[in-house]
Amino acid sequence: MAPQNQQTRLTQPQPLPGRGLNPVLCIIVALVLLGLLVGLAILITYLTLRPKTLVYTVEAASVQDFAIAKDDHISAKFNYVIKSYNPEKHISVRYHSMRISTAHHNQSVAHKEISAFKQRPKNETRIETQLVSHNVALSKFNAKDLRAETTKGVIEMEVYITARVSYKTWIFRSRRRTLKGVCTPIMINVTANSLDGFQRVLCKTRL
Ligand SMILES: *[C@@H]1O[C@H](CO)[C@@H](O)[C@H](O)[C@H]1NC(C)=O
Ligand SMILES: *[C@@H]1O[C@H](CO)[C@@H](O)[C@H](O)[C@H]1NC(C)=O
Numbered sequence: 001m002a003p004q005n006q007q008t009r010l011t012q013p014q015p016l017p018g019r020g021l022n023p024v025l026c027i028i029v030a031l032v033l034l035g036l037l038v039g040l041a042i043l044i045t046y047l048t049l050r051p052k053t054l055v056y057t058v059e060a061a062s063v064q065d066f067a068i069a070k071d072d073h074i075s076a077k078f079n080y081v082i083k084s085y086n087p088e089k090h091i092s093v094r095y096h097s098m099r100i101s102t103a104h105h106n107q108s109v110a111h112k113e114i115s116a117f118k119q120r121p122k123n124e125t126r127i128e129t130q131l132v133s134h135n136v137a138l139s140k141f142n143a144k145d146l147r148a149e150t151t152k153g154v155i156e157m158e159v160y161i162t163a164r165v166s167y168k169t170w171i172f173r174s175r176r177r178t179l180k181g182v183c184t185p186i187m188i189n190v191t192a193n194s195l196d197g198f199q200r201v202l203c204k205t206r207l
């Protein structure tokens with residue numbers, strides 16, 4: 001009895017570690033792979049469905065050398081301080097290009113390209129820019145309207161933002177998208193190169 005038992009005891013334990021370890025390892029590997037796949041799926045969904053839109057505000061606006069000629073051409077230097085805020089906790093944004101333009105009643109009078117930049121999560125970036133109108137033709141209606149506003153001391157402008165952006169989390173980068181922002185009304189005091197009474201404007205954005 002005793003030798004028999006010993007034999008079975010001796011033969012049984014040998015294959016057990018091999019058989020016992022492999023399934024456990026397999027399950028662990030399978031779970032890890034499954035976890036990675038689920039994580040990947042969540043990340044891809046996150047990147048395609050999200051992110052929240054970026055927040056833009058016009059913090060300051062002023063104008064210098066403002067003049068409308070008799071032939072309805074405008075010359076002016078518009079100074080804008082635009083704040084861009086990335087509300088995401090984990091997503092950074094790369095601006096491949098950004099174009100800021102300013103208009104009166106939808107008629108663009110000046111624009112400027114901003115060089116590419118990157119915005120980390122929760123980052124706030126101030127963009128100080130000057131858009132110059134150099135003898136730009138205005139429609140009759142717009143010229144008349146702007147002259148009337150000038151005599152009142154405050155002109156009403158619009159600011160348009162068009163940017164090509166991509167989002168990045170960890171190692172995943174989204175495709176490039178076009179982001180548009182409209183900031184209106186931008187009330188600028190023309191009687192003085194001053195910010196007196198300027199109300200910051202929250203821009204509407206869409207991706
Ligand atoms: C600009 O154009 C849009 C539609 O193209 C219109 O809804 C909007 O009222 C216009 N804005 C001004 C200030 O004329
Ligand atoms: C945002 O990022 C820019 C450029 O990376 C940096 O100059 C600026 O200080 C940052 N702002 C904040 C509030 O972290």
Ligand SMILES: *[C@@H]1O[C@H](CO)[C@@H](O)[C@H](O)[C@H]1NC(C)=O
Nearest residue numbers: 153154189191192194196197
């Ligand atoms: C424009 O600025 C001047 C100088 O600061 C100020 O006296 C005037 O009241 C402002 N005009 C308006 C309409 O806010």
